[in-house]
Amino acid sequence: MAQQHLDPTDPRSGHVGPAPTGEALAGYLRTQATEFLRALRLHRETGAGAHGSEGSAEAARALRRSARRVSASLHTFQSLLDPDWCEAMRPELAWVSGTLAMEHAYTARLERLLTALHRLSGSTAFPAPTSAGVGAAAPPSKAGAPAQERGNLTVGAAKAGALLDRQLTLARTRAHSTALQALGSSRFHAIADKVAVLASEVPLARSATGTDLRPLATAAEDRLRDAVTTLPLVTAGSPYNAAALIHGLSPDTVPHPQDAPWHQVRLLLRLHRYAREAVSGPKGNAVVDLRLLSAGQALNRHRDASEAAAAAAQAARTPRIAPATAYALGVLHADQRHEVEAARFAFQQAWQKETVGAS
Amino acid sequence: MAQQHLDPTDPRSGHVGPAPTGEALAGYLRTQATEFLRALRLHRETGAGAHGSEGSAEAARALRRSARRVSASLHTFQSLLDPDWCEAMRPELAWVSGTLAMEHAYTARLERLLTALHRLSGSTAFPAPTSAGVGAAAPPSKAGAPAQERGNLTVGAAKAGALLDRQLTLARTRAHSTALQALGSSRFHAIADKVAVLASEVPLARSATGTDLRPLATAAEDRLRDAVTTLPLVTAGSPYNAAALIHGLSPDTVPHPQDAPWHQVRLLLRLHRYAREAVSGPKGNAVVDLRLLSAGQALNRHRDASEAAAAAAQAARTPRIAPATAYALGVLHADQRHEVEAARFAFQQAWQKETVGAS
Structure with a gap:
């Protein structure tokens, strides 16, 4: 096989x-690095408010997407890249994508569970879930919307929904703050600087060109x-x-x-x-x-x-x-x-x- | 189709x-009636004790089986049989098979639920469920056996098992008494007498012979x-x-x-x-x-x-x-x-x- x-x-x-060689890898990494910087710029432009916007959520997704790809390439093609640079870069990229992923994960989890509760209650009035990523959080508590629909739920389902809403919204709010702090940290700025270098100059190992x-x-x-x-x-x-x-x-x-x-x-x-x-x-x-x-x-x-x-x-x-x-x-x-x-x-x-x- | x-x-x-005609129906009904009487005799021979035996459970199953078949034939082939006799017989047979089915149903339900609880708890120590029908009831409370295995369950699963055990064992015990009362009742004796007649003489309608x-x-x-x-x-x-x-x-x-x-x-x-x-x-x-x-x-x-x-x-x-x-x-x-x-x-x-x- x-x-x-x-x-x-x-x-x-x-x-x-x-055969694609190190040059193809360098091209791929430059593309992903450029995409990362574009997403970062977009995020700074759109994500000024406390709760962000649809645009900044999209920007955060694009940031994670390119960070994952760069990180994965560093893993798979490690032997074609400068080993010290790889070793320093990979945990930093993992930290970025991991930190940015949390808020979205809590948002999606709450939506999944509330949608399931409504399905289990046979409620047809549940609106299509909306998604929100980092920087595009809905107001910290979504209690308003579910409360209106709770009339369709049994007491148990309604209370379970309220409990999950409380717990996951709290977790999401924390993740939102953590992500904002991360994006403003000197650690993140150092990573962004390295990605900016990567966008023009990929640290290939000497052997990579013909490999x-x-x-x-x-x-x-x-x-x-x-x-x-x-x-x-x-x-x-x-x-x-x-x-x-x-x-x-x-x-x-x-x-x-x-x-x-x-x-x-x-x-x-x-x-x-x-x-x-x-x-x-x-x-x-x-x-x-x-x-x-x-x-x-x-x-x-x-x-x-x-x-x-x-x-x-x-x-x-x-x-x-x-x-x-x-x-x-x-x-x-x-x-x-x-x-x-x-x-x-x-x-x-x-x-x-x-x-x-x-x- | x-x-x-x-x-x-x-x-x-x-x-x-x-083509099978009324004679084939009469043969089928005689066979089922004979089976009913055989099962009844077996049940009386084996089911003397308070909790019955494996043999009496088998006899009860055979009783229900033949009662269902006679009752179904009366339904499907009603136009070939004496209408008054059919109308009088069908609810009686439904009462017999329904009454005899209850204890077995509660037993099977409890076993199904306890087996599921053990599966959900990842317990491998659960023994293969045993079945018991009318007249072959295990001692009213099966709490002994589950209690031994409850060590493998979480507190919630153990308490749920105990609760179900209590509720369904109570229901089963009542069903057992009801079934024993039914089998000793004059209503049941009248039915058994009619089935005994059916075993030799099926009340076919006049038109049935060639139909x-x-x-x-x-x-x-x-x-x-x-x-x-x-x-x-x-x-x-x-x-x-x-x-x-x-x-x-x-x-x-x-x-x-x-x-x-x-x-x-x-x-x-x-x-x-x-x-x-x-x-x-x-x-x-x-x-x-x-x-x-x-x-x-x-x-x-x-x-x-x-x-x-x-x-x-x-x-x-x-x-x-x-x-x-x-x-x-x-x-x-x-x-x-x-x-x-x-x-x-x-x-x-x-x-x-x-x-x-x-x-």
Whole structure:
């Protein structure tokens, strides 16, 4: 499987023409660095207010997106880059994308859980969730909107919704402050300066110029494929296997140990996808990319549902809640664990297609 | 679809040879009546003790089985039988099988819920569930066995298990007494006397002797097919559609309105299966019967999971329970609603096979 991707005549290598070398990598890194700086400028222009705007949320997403790609390239193609620079840069980029991701994660988690509560209550009046990223936070408490709809919920569901709203809005507000502090810190300015240098001058290792990128990209793909073989895909491909809810009532459900290999595959799939981009350019092979995207989306959904289920379980441990609230949170937890199971099924289906297509 | 089953040369009509007439129906009813009397005798021989035995449970099952078949035949082939006799007999047989079914239902429900709780707790120490029917009840409280395993459960799961054990064991004990009273009642003796007459002399209508049974059996099949067309089978056939848990937190979940058409199909499928038996004899067409059986088993599982989910929701309304107990019952409720969804998927798969096979 790995060898065939070394064949430059194989269209599935994502590359047609002469072998991509360090120069292609440098071009990819320059593009991503430029994108990072563009997003940063946009964010500063749009994100002046306390709660930001739609534009600044988009800017924050673009910032994370380019930071992830630069970071992934530093990981996959490390041997072609200046090792000291790589070692200094990678944790800084991880800090940026991790810090910026938190507010969005809490926002999305709350929306996911409130949407689920309304679905579970059979409410049809729930509006389509709105998304907000860093710098584009809605007012700290969203209690206004859910309160209006709470008339459609049972007491337990309404109280569970209010509890989750309180807890996740608090977490989101904190994440918002943390992200704003981070963006104004000298640490972040130092990173932005380094990215500005990267946009014009990529610190390639001496050997990089004539070196084929593809063996390194293939190694990233192999790490993904190896990790996928450790997943219980036969179980996942059998609908209603009830595997995700096993241990659903065991004391150590946060984080759920059985989810870890799936989270790992999610990260490796992302590294593989970005390595393909670096090798072939973003429009290299749209068909296979679409498959990778749908597999990746299933794993994103897996991660989101896993964390939402954990948040419901966590909320149920709040002291002095009413039994009806705890009951609703139990139903919600199980619902999200079934979403985890559904996401694994979706990944299995997407991955199977990919394997069939590539063999 | 219906018409093709009228063709006597079609092996799928379940009959080969001359058309089955009222005589075949009389033979079927005599066989079932004889089976009823045999089971009753066995039950009296084995069920003397307070808690009965494995043999008396088997006898009770056989009693219900033959009562259901006689009752179904009276329904489907009513026009071939003495109308007054039919009208007097059917509610009596329904009372017998309904009364005898309750204890078994509570036993099975408790086992299903405790098994699920152990699965949800990740406990591997749970023994295979044992079944007990009427007259073969375990000692009224099974608290002994679960208590030993409760060490593997969280506090919430253990308390939820204890609560369900208490509530369903009480219900089962009452059902056991009711069944014993019923079997000793003059009402039951009158029914047994009528069945004894039926074993030798079936009150056929005058027209029955030369009348083909198959149009009536086909009508039963048509009623089933019509009812199936009202089911949301496209949704059911799409895994993880999350339909069964909609309204899972709405106040009127017991009984769940969306389950009713499935329960109705379950009854019609049974009527169809028994009508086939009467027409073709119990070994008439093993292949199609196997398909019907698997569709029927899916609907049994649907019914069981639906009622177990309702029992968990009901238990959660017990006053003054701890939040951890309520949370575990919420998880359990959602788990059983997903079992409902899984059973619908299984029915859709079985039914699809059947339709493909019959077309």
